[in-house]
Amino acid sequence: MDLRDYVRILRRNWILVVATMLAGLLVSGLVSILTKPTYTSETQLFVAIQNSGSAQELQQGNTFSQARVQSYVKTVDSPVVLQPAIDTLGLSVTAEELSKQVKASTDLNTVLINISVDDHSPVQAAAIARAVADSLIHAIDSLERPKSGDSSPVRLSVTKPATVPPAPSAPHTTLNLLLGLLAGLALGVIAAVLRTTLDNRVRGEVDLRRITDSPLLGAITFDQDAAKKPLLTQTASQSRRAESFRQLRTNLQFANVSGRAKTVLVTSSLPGEGKSTTATNLAIAIAQAGQSVCLIDADLRRPMVSEYLGLDSNAGLTTALLGAADVNDLLQNWGEDQLFVLTSGQIPPNPSELLGSEEMKDLIARLERAFDTVVIDAPPLLPVTDAAVLSQYVGGVVLVVGTTKVKQHDLQKALNALSMVESNLLGVVLNLLPGKGPDAYTYGYGYYGQDKEPRSTSTSSGQYIETDGSGRSQDRASINDPRPASTYPYAQIDRS
Missing domain, CATH: 3.40.50.300 (P-loop containing nucleotide triphosphate hydrolases)
Structure with a gap:
C-alpha cells in the first residue's frame, strides 16, 4: 500500500480513530485522577577533604573526593544510613522499604551528592530527606575516621537543604493525557488498517x-x-x-x-x-x-x-x-x-x-x-x-x-x-x-x-x-x- 491507500483508510475509518483517541484520553485522565499524588523533596551535599590547603594537597584532595563520591552514593540506600533516619523520625518501615523511596546520584567529575525522597506527604518527604542527609554525614564521618582516633579526612556539608515541595511530582497529568492521546491514535490507526485488511467488502x-x-x-x-x-x-x-x-x-x-x-x-x-x-x-x-x-x-x-x-x-x-x-x-x-x-x-x-x-x-x-x-x-x-x-x-x-x-x-x-x-x-x-x-x-x-x-x-x-x-x-x-x-x-x- 502507498501513502494514498493509508490516507483513504484513515478517511474511511476516521470515526474509529477518533473514538480510540478519545478512549485513550479518557483512560489516561482516569489514571491521573485515581493515582495518589507523590511529592519529591531534594537535598544536596558537598564532599570536601580536610587538609592544610597547599595547591598540591588541594589537587590530591579533589581527586580523592571524586573517587570516593561514587562509593558514598551507593551507601545512601544502605541500612547504615537509613536505619538511623528511621529511628530519628520514628517511621514504621524497614530500611529496605525506605530504600525504594530514596534515590541518590552524582554528576560526573563533581563532588556533589544529590538525594531525593518520594512520599505521598510533602512534609514527610522533606523530613526524610533531611534525616537521610544528616545520617549520611554521620555515617561517612564514622566510616572514614582513622583507627588512631583522629578526625575524618572527609567532610560532607549540606549545600541545598530539603524543603517541603509545593506541588506533586506525580502524576504528570498533562503528559499522561498526551501519551494517552498518542496511544489512542496509534491503536486507532492499527485497528483501521486491520479492519480494512480483514474487511473484503467492495466499498468503492x-x-x-x-x-x-x-x-x-x-x-x-x-x-x-x-x-x-x-x-x-x-x-x-x-x-x-x-x-x-x-x-x-x-x-x-x-x-x-x-x-x-x-x-x-x-x-x-x-x-x-x-x-x-x-x-x-x-x-x-x-x-x-x-x-x-x-x-x-x-x-x-x-x-x-x-x-x-x-x-x-x-x-x-x-x-x-x-x-x-x-x-x-x-x-x-x-x-x-x-x-x-x-x-x-x-x-x-x-x-x-x-x-x-x-x-x-x-x-x-x-x-x-x-x-x-x-x-x-x-x-x-x-x-x-x-x-x-x-x-x-x-x-x-x-x-x-x-x-x-x-x-x-x-x-x-x-x-x-x-x-x-x-x-x-x-x-x-x-x-x-x-x-x-x-x-x-x-x-x-x-x-x-x-x-x-x-x-x-x-x-x-x-x-x-x-x-x-x-x-x-x-x-x-x-x-x-x-x-x-x-x-x-x-x-x-x-x-x-
Whole structure:
C-alpha cells in the first residue's frame, strides 16, 4: 500500500480513530485522577577533604573526593544510613522499604551528592530527606575516621537543604493525557488498517479495480429517500441521483458503440444490491432520451418492477412464455414516453427452465425488432442460475455492484459465472456509494435539493401534465387508447 491507500483508510475509518483517541484520553485522565499524588523533596551535599590547603594537597584532595563520591552514593540506600533516619523520625518501615523511596546520584567529575525522597506527604518527604542527609554525614564521618582516633579526612556539608515541595511530582497529568492521546491514535490507526485488511467488502472503485478491469458505466450515490421514492421521475430532474442514471445511459451507449446489444440484461451478485431499481430507472432514462424501450421483469422469484411502477403483475412474461396470451396483449405503457413494461406474471415453479427455453429466446428476438432497446431485470447470479442462462440470449450484461453489500470473493464468483457462459459484460454499475468520503465517486454541479418533488412533466405538445407520487401522469392514456399504431411499438411486433 502507498501513502494514498493509508490516507483513504484513515478517511474511511476516521470515526474509529477518533473514538480510540478519545478512549485513550479518557483512560489516561482516569489514571491521573485515581493515582495518589507523590511529592519529591531534594537535598544536596558537598564532599570536601580536610587538609592544610597547599595547591598540591588541594589537587590530591579533589581527586580523592571524586573517587570516593561514587562509593558514598551507593551507601545512601544502605541500612547504615537509613536505619538511623528511621529511628530519628520514628517511621514504621524497614530500611529496605525506605530504600525504594530514596534515590541518590552524582554528576560526573563533581563532588556533589544529590538525594531525593518520594512520599505521598510533602512534609514527610522533606523530613526524610533531611534525616537521610544528616545520617549520611554521620555515617561517612564514622566510616572514614582513622583507627588512631583522629578526625575524618572527609567532610560532607549540606549545600541545598530539603524543603517541603509545593506541588506533586506525580502524576504528570498533562503528559499522561498526551501519551494517552498518542496511544489512542496509534491503536486507532492499527485497528483501521486491520479492519480494512480483514474487511473484503467492495466499498468503492478502488476495491472494484482489485477484482476486474471491466468498464465502470455509472456510480449511483446512496439516497436514503430511494426506499420510498425509488424512481427517477420521483426526484428533481437536476438531482444527483437523476444525473447518475443519465450518465449511466450515456456510458452504456458508448459501451455498446457497435449497436449489437439491443437487449441489456441487468443483474447483480446477490439480492439487495439494487439491480431492480437500476434496471427500472435505466429504462426510464433511455425512454426520456426519445427511444422506444421495453422493460422486462425476468426476476421470476422476487419480481419488483411492477411494484415500483404500480402495474398489474398477474399477467406478464410467464403468461407469454406459456402461450396463454400474446405479448402484444401483455405490454403495459408507462409514463408519457415510449416505455413499455412486461411484468413478471405469475411466479412459476420452474423459473430457470422458462427463462432458458426457446420461447424466451424467440420473445427477446421479437421485442428487439419492435423496440430500440430492451432492458431485462434478471435475478442475481449467485443464488440461482437464471441470469447466467438468460445472459446467453441478450446482447450485453450490466452487473450492478452494491457497495458494502457484496464481498470481493462473491463479486469474483459472479464475474466467473458470466465468463463461463461467455456473456458479453458491457460494464459495471457501482450502487449505494456514499455521497462524501474516500469512496465517493460523483461530483456535484448546480444540483437542486434532492428533496424537491418534480411538479410537472413536459409532453411532446408542449403541455405540462401533473404527476402523482408514482411518477405516472394522472390522466395517462390506457393501453387501448385509439392512437396511431406508431405510438405503440408493441403493435408492430410480428407474431413469427
